[in-house]
Amino acid sequence: MPNSSSDPFATLAAWQPAVTKSGKAFDLASVDPAAKPYSTGTKAEDKAAVETIAAEIDALQDIFFADKRFKLLVVLQGTDTAGKDGTVRGVFGRVSPLGVRTAAWKAPTEEERAHDILWRIHERMPGSGEIMVFNRSHYEDVLVPVVNGWITPEQTAERYRQLNDFERLLCESGTKILKFMLHISADEQRQRLQERIDDETKHWKFAIGDLAVRKQWADYQKAYAAMLGATSTAWAPWTVVPADSKTHRNLMIATVVRDTLKGMGLRYPPAKPELKGVKVV
Amino acid sequence: MPNSSSDPFATLAAWQPAVTKSGKAFDLASVDPAAKPYSTGTKAEDKAAVETIAAEIDALQDIFFADKRFKLLVVLQGTDTAGKDGTVRGVFGRVSPLGVRTAAWKAPTEEERAHDILWRIHERMPGSGEIMVFNRSHYEDVLVPVVNGWITPEQTAERYRQLNDFERLLCESGTKILKFMLHISADEQRQRLQERIDDETKHWKFAIGDLAVRKQWADYQKAYAAMLGATSTAWAPWTVVPADSKTHRNLMIATVVRDTLKGMGLRYPPAKPELKGVKVV
Known part of the structure; x- marks a missing residue:
């Protein structure tokens, strides 16, 4: 049972032995997008569990904010319709907006392109006691240009290293990084895009360009597999989340986030001795 | 019954005839901080109502985000312990973090002081479809310096005008501005500060400087009264919220926010005719 472990990474490693530090492409096809490794009952029971865990995350965030020893970055990556928005709502929708911020990343602007790829990212990093959730991320820069042939394999390898080095800096400065790849099947994406057209x-959620990107499905899967293998590090591991089931997706991510916060040994800051006995008049 | 009206400002005007555009100081002492004009039952019933309205705000925010015709700025002002953080959690704690952002304002940095008082504020304004909640705000600049005698009455009047002009620009650009003054009694503050010391x-929520600020209580009340009178405009009115009861405070603010969103006539963007009959392959 994945969610009975106190160390989410040990658990994930047990479930997904292929996400290693080998640098080789991850065998993404070996993960069934319809799998439900975190499910513990019926869909209704899983949904109730998500609600419970979301409330636990809210309570933990309150101490996390006061504690101020850590920062938390949650990266959500996935193709169109993979469920990034739904994850933010499902997993973090019970946390006070004071304690969690989000950033949705799009194609870089002209000003952003005039800088290195991490310039715009660095600025949005969480501070002490903050949770930042990325809807897409710096990983777009080793997906879109790779699939479209805009950069060479050497440049791609260089970027992988840059991303890893950057995340190590963050980790060494107190940022816990959780990266989730929301893994859906081609058929599930077809249904979800069709729904956006039919309804x-x-x-407003649909751009005609989404269909062109869908035609690159196989190339994106390949780019994701290479990226997962090259950038799942000890300090910032990737978790591949079977996401055809929205409930399972939320359950798995909420569990990992909750267990990560729990594992931090959060506590309120030490009392201030000088306040002892002070009376307010 | 305040919350039966479709226009929250008409309602507030009926309940608080003193908040006008007269430019004269508002008679803050006339508002009982323990009043509960929005209460409709027992405390438990009011709490349940807050939950219900918070869920309604979540649902409305979803359309507000898609609609993209409006932006919403919610300003929370009040003395230490007035309940600004609690309001964010109580009123917006059910909204997806994707749709609501917060900014907590502190004393300006050296860089910020090298600019006009609205420079740092402007940058954090909500964009289309966004809700921004300010914990403290640009109004600190007509409170702290006034109470401490750092600016002349002429400079204060100039700032009132600058704030009003700035908010008119925002309003004319599609931003709905709701400004709430969380009004607690001196005795309620005493109890809440004491609680932070005793627990x-x-x-970590308490700074020894809070006691010095408390000594300026009367001066702050006077500065608030002057500010309310000078900056409650047709385009950005102030609402004085009796806030000794946390439940009532949340109920009143949630109701005004909910009714404001409802009154916008929100709708999903028009359908794209070119998508009719498209089949995803």
Whole structure:
């Protein structure tokens, strides 16, 4: 049972032995997007568990904020319709907006392109006691240009190293990094895109360019596999999340986040002795 | 019944006729901090109502985000312990972090002081479809310096005008501004500060300087009264919230926010005709 372990990474390693530090491409096809390794009952029971864990995360965040010893960065990556927005809502929707911020990353602007790839990212890093959730991330820079042939394999390898070095700096400065790859099947994406087309109230979520990107499905899977293998480090490991089931996706990510916070040994800051006996008038 | 009206400002005007555009100081002492004009039952019933309204705000925010015609700025002002953090959690704690951001304002840094008082504020304004909640705000600049005698009455009047002009620009650019003054009694503050001292896990919330500020209580009340009178405009009115009861405070603010969102006539963006009949392959 994955969620009975106190160390989410040990658990994930047991479930996903292929995400290693080998630098070789991860065998993404070996993970069934419809699997539910974190499920412990019916869909209704899993949904209730997500609610419970989301409330636990809220309570832990309160101490995390007061504690101020750590910062938490949660990276959500996945193809269109993989469920990034839904994860933010499902996992962090019970936390006070004071304690969690989000950043949604799009194609870089002209000003951003005039800098290195981590310039715009660095600025949005969480501070002490903060949780930052990335909807897409710096990993777009080793996916989109790779699939479209805009950079060479050497440049891609260089970027992997840059990302790893950057994340090590963050880790060494007190930032816990959790990276989740939301893994859905091609067929599930087809259904979700079709739903956005058939339901007129969802048209705003749909861009005609999404269909062109879908045609690159196989190339993206390959780029993801290479990226997962090259950038799953001891200090910032990737977790591949079977995400065809929205409930399972939320359950798995919420569990890892909750267990990570629990594992930090959070506590309120030490009392201030000089306040002892002070009376407010 | 305040919360039966469709126009929260009409309602507030009925309940608080003193907040006008007269430019004269508002009679803050006339508002009982222990009043509960929005209460409709027992404390438990009011608490349940807050939960219900918070969920309604979450649902409305989803359309607000898609709609993209508006931006919403919520300003929370009040003395230490007035309940600003608690309001963010109580009123916006059910909204997805994707849709609401917060900014907590402290004394300006050296870089910020090298600019006009609105420079740092402008940068944090909500964009289309966004909700921004300010914990303290640009109004600190017509409170702290006034109470401490750092600026002349002429300079204060100039700042009032600058704030009003700035907010008119925002309003004319699609930003709805809701400003709440969380009004607690001196005795309630005393109890809450004492609690932070007596409970060691709350020491991190307490700075010894808070006691010095408390000694300026009367001066702050006077500065608030002048500020409320001078900056409650048609385009950005102030609402004075009796806040000795945390539940009532959340109920009143949640109701105004909910009714404001409801009154916007939010809708999903128009359908894209070119998507009709498209099949995803």
